[in-house]
Amino acid sequence: MIVPVPAERLPPERLGRVHFVGIGGAALSGIARILLARGVSVSGSDAADTSALSALRALGATCWVGHAAEHVANADTVVVSTAVRADNVEVVEAARLGLRLLPRSAALDSVMLGRRVIAVAGTHGKTTTTAMLTVALLACGADPSYAVGADLCETGVNAHDGGELFVAEADESDGAFLVYSPAAAVVTNVEADHLDVYGTEAAYRAAFEAFAERIETGGFLVVCADDPGSVRLGKRAAALGLAVASAGFDAAAELRGDALRVTDGASELQVWHRGQPLGELRLHATGRHYVLDALCALAAGLRLGYPFASLALGLEQFSGTSRRMEYKGSAAGVTVYDSYAHHPSEITGDLRAARSLAGSGRVVVCFQPHLVSRTRAFGIEMGHALGLADEVVVMDVYVAREIADPTVTGRLVADAVPKPAEHVHFEPQWDRTADVVAAKARPGDLVLTLGAGDVTRIGPCVLALLTTTAEERT
Numbered sequence: 001m002i003v004p005v006p007a008e009r010l011p012p013e014r015l016g017r018v019h020f021v022g023i024g025g026a027a028l029s030g031i032a033r034i035l036l037a038r039g040v041s042v043s044g045s046d047a048a049d050t051s052a053l054s055a056l057r058a059l060g061a062t063c064w065v066g067h068a069a070e071h072v073a074n075a076d077t078v079v080v081s082t083a084v085r086a087d088n089v090e091v092v093e094a095a096r097l098g099l100r101l102l103p104r105s106a107a108l109d110s111v112m113l114g115r116r117v118i119a120v121a122g123t124h125g126k127t128t129t130t131a132m133l134t135v136a137l138l139a140c141g142a143d144p145s146y147a148v149g150a151d152l153c154e155t156g157v158n159a160h161d162g163g164e165l166f167v168a169e170a171d172e173s174d175g176a177f178l179v180y181s182p183a184a185a186v187v188t189n190v191e192a193d194h195l196d197v198y199g200t201e202a203a204y205r206a207a208f209e210a211f212a213e214r215i216e217t218g219g220f221l222v223v224c225a226d227d228p229g230s231v232r233l234g235k236r237a238a239a240l241g242l243a244v245a246s247a248g249f250d251a252a253a254e255l256r257g258d259a260l261r262v263t264d265g266a267s268e269l270q271v272w273h274r275g276q277p278l279g280e281l282r283l284h285a286t287g288r289h290y291v292l293d294a295l296c297a298l299a300a301g302l303r304l305g306y307p308f309a310s311l312a313l314g315l316e317q318f319s320g321t322s323r324r325m326e327y328k329g330s331a332a333g334v335t336v337y338d339s340y341a342h343h344p345s346e347i348t349g350d351l352r353a354a355r356s357l358a359g360s361g362r363v364v365v366c367f368q369p370h371l372v373s374r375t376r377a378f379g380i381e382m383g384h385a386l387g388l389a390d391e392v393v394v395m396d397v398y399v400a401r402e403i404a405d406p407t408v409t410g411r412l413v414a415d416a417v418p419k420p421a422e423h424v425h426f427e428p429q430w431d432r433t434a435d436v437v438a439a440k441a442r443p444g445d446l447v448l449t450l451g452a453g454d455v456t457r458i459g460p461c462v463l464a465l466l467t468t469t470a471e472e473r474t
Contacts, residue, residue, distance in 0.1 A: 001086040003103040004307035016076025024052045026149045030159030033260035069093035079107040105176035115166035118434040122188030130169040132297035139314025140306045149323035186222040190229030196373035212237045225253035247299035255299040287353030288400035328459040333443030342370040346383035351388040361444035365389035368451030383416025397451025434461035
């Protein structure tokens with residue numbers, strides 16, 4: 001559900017005791033972590049017990065598995081995840097008691113008050129870019145506060161209450177980024193998505209324009225020179241007097257990457273700034289889209305006044321975030337990766353990266369469409385993107401906060417894959433999916449699980465099946 005943003009912006013010390021409905025989510029768990037670091041009393045509930053809840057309990061939070069009205073009895077403020085429905089018993093009880101209700105965006109805004117905020121937005125790549133910028137700043141000796149939509153491999157957490165500089169992932173999916181007034185911002189790309197919220201592509205693009213207008217006077221905007229939507233936004237922002245920097249491979253980029261080489265799962269390139277060579281950048285990542293994310297992070301770090309050498313060292317040390325081309329393991333000669341990609345452009349980028357990692361092996365993809373509305377709008381394009389793999393398994397739609405529609409299923413995606421029928425399989429039953437994927441995989445293959453839902457649990461199941469099969473053969 002979408003909770004209205006209150007008119008008054010409150011700092012954490014004025015929120016009282018804070019309860020989170022959906023505390024295990026990537027965003028809410030990070031905000032809870034920061035509040036705990038500031039001495040705020042935190043409680044929360046979620047549908048399942050996860051490592052996020054265990055970590056928050058260790059920091060002093062009270063966390064329940066399951067929702068019950070009595071959980072909000074001692075709260076002053078209740079923060080509600082967008083994934084929670086309006087009839088949730090804790091939300092209903094909080095409203096009955098007259099408690100302060102906050103959406104995720106207002107809660108994040110609260111912990112960012114008084115800090116110098118660098119907000120990272122974009123249709124794709126904002127989690128990776130936020131994480132890259134954070135790790136690069138850490139390598140410069142800074143102690144940035146941060147809130148990212150995934151755990152950083154370097155720190156093991158998705159949020160930290162550090163110094164005055166605050167690097168934050170700014171999500172546009174529900175208009176959340178229009179709550180913030182950052183000192184600076186990065187926009188990785190602007191491409192139609194979340195049309196269930198915005199209605200039209202024009203309205204979606206207009207939201208990014210409004211976001212850029214919220215940047216504080218004297219601040220700056222970094223845009224990706226290789227993305228038409230981002231370039232268009234940058235030109236408009238510059239016309240309004242905002243300082244704009246561009247990064248990418250395009251010849252017009254202020255910070256330009258050149259001579260990209262991909263070897264042994266790493267990317268190497270030369271970096272130029274306004275026509276002058278800065279040096280070499282090496283990343284432990286493949287995929288042009290991840291290199292573009294790194295260039296945007298680098299451009300922001302340079303604009304903040306940090307030296308290239310230290311920023312480049314941090315980016316070289318960056319080893320990723322959870323669910324972004326995350327290595328899950330190997331068994332029986334098969335390597336398994338997992339990624340959050342759920343939009344056609346993201347699917348394309350990650351499958352190209354997977355192809356590079358697979359070398360001479362095949363790419364077997366298991367894709368779970370996310371949201372009925374997104375599948376209805378982009379299902380055919382998703383199917384076309386999946387055609388980059390050798391073998392395709394499509395799961396049914398992960399409904400999440402929406403209501404299932406029997407006319408919009410994973411079959412819509414599977415039927416659009418431009419491959420012979422024997423290489424495409426639609427599997428509507430979740431508990432059969434791992435068996436199907438494992439049966440398709442053979443030594444030398446790379447298996448990639450894709451999607452924003454619970455497809456992330458398929459990879460470990462595939463590894464277990466492959467291990468058992470290999471043991472039975474010996």
